[in-house]
Ligand SMILES: Nc1ncnc2c1ncn2[C@@H]1O[C@H](COP(=O)(O)OP(=O)(O)O)[C@@H](O)[C@H]1O
C-alpha cells in the first residue's frame with residue numbers, strides 16, 4: 507500500500523500545485539522600510555552638473571534668496587545662499603535620505619515643501635555627484651547626509667551659522683570611484699563649469 511503524503515496537495519486546474527500558506531501577520535512583525543544606496547546612486551546618475559545647479563537655484567528661489575554662490579574649491583564644493591534659513595519641516599526632510607511620506611512604522615511623516623518649485627525632497631541629493639557627504643548648516647543647526655551611512659534624525663547645534671543669512675552647504679570631493687559614482691577632480695571641474703555655462707547661456 508502506498509503511504510499518504512503529510513501535506514495536503516491539490517492540483518491547480520493549470521497544473522500548478524496549490525499548497526497551504528500561513529502568511530506572516532504584518533501587525534505582529536517588526537517591519538522596517540529599508541533600501542540600499544543604489545536607489546540614491548541611480549538618482550544621482552540621472553543628473554549631470556547642469557541638473558545639480560538647477561536644483562540649487564530652485565532651492566534658493568524657494569527660500570526667497572537673492573544670491574547663490576557656488577564655489578569649486580581645491581578639495582570641496584561650497585554653496586551659500588541668502589534666503590530663509592531651514593525651518594522645522596526642512597530639517598525633517600533632511601532627516602531622510604530621500605522622499606516624502608510615511609517612514610515605515612517610525613511614526614514619522616515627511617511633508618513636501620509647500621509653495622516651492624521643488625517638492626519631491628530629492629534635489630539636494632544630486633550633490634552626491636561631487637562627494638559622499640553633504641554637510642548643511644543654517645540658522646544655528648547642522649546636519650550631514652552620508653551616501654553610505656545615511657542621515658541624522660535631528661539636526662545638531664552649529665552656533666556659527668546663527669549669523670548666516672540663509673544656508674551653507676559643503677561637499678568634500680570624492681577622491682575614489684565608488685559604486686558607479688565618479689571621483690571629482692580638476693578635469694571634472696572644467697566639465698562642470700562648461701556645463702553650467704552652457705546651461706546659463708540663453709538660446
Ligand atoms: N537654499 C536653500 N535655502 C533654504 N533651505 C533649503 C535650501 N536648499 C535646500 N533647503 C531645504 O532642504 C530641503 C531639501 O531640499 P531638496 O532635496 O532640494 O528637496 P525639495 O526642494 O524637493 O524639498 C528643502 O525642502 C528645504 O527645506
Ligand SMILES: [Mg+2]
Pocket residue numbers: 561564565624625628629630
Ligand atoms: Mg529642491
